[in-house]
Amino acid sequence: TQLLEQSPQFLSIQEGENLTVYCNSSSVFSSLQWYRQEPGEGPVLLVTVVTGGEVKKLKRLTFQFGDARKDSSLHITAAQPGDTGLYLCAGESQNRDDKIIFGKGTRLHILP
């Protein structure tokens, strides 16, 4: 069974600080996605990483896919209150059955 473990589960930091959240598995994933979900809204796709070791940047957000394609990290530089939300990582199912496996998410709160 493919599982994605996200850590930390909760994170509350001051505006301007840097942070990293993690998404780990013992399984290899063909691709991993990161989503951000704000309260009362659906998840919004931030990025997809496909190649082992790949690094993608989205303004102050840096996403990295592990060399072995089993893990990923999201680093936020100079966090802002607008970064507050639930960050979900999701990986493509090995069964190639059109499904993705979600982690349980990291709930991030940036204090002004």
Place this chain on the structure above:
Amino acid sequence: DAMVIQNPRYQVTQFGKPVTLSCSQTLNHNVMYWYQQKSSQAPKLLFHYYDKDFNNEADTPDNFQSRRPNTSFCFLDIRSPGLGDAAMYLCATSRNSGTAYEQYFGPGTRLTVT
């Protein structure tokens, strides 16, 4: 802009009274999904359509049904809602490109059961 639309955004129903949630998309994606999400949890897949082919998750209660009359629309029917069915229901779409299954979510419908 191409998007996934869910109606209504908020739905209140009575215990046992059938309710239908709707989803439409302008992305022309061939795969559509319904998820249930409870507070502070990850979305849980209920079922999905690959074109007209329906795929039910093994642990989805029989109380939940779905219809996809055409590419653009998909419906979630809850035949006899219980208090435990109160949740956010998310519709998502994906274009099966054979490489990465990126999913695009609607804003969700929050269902309250009284």
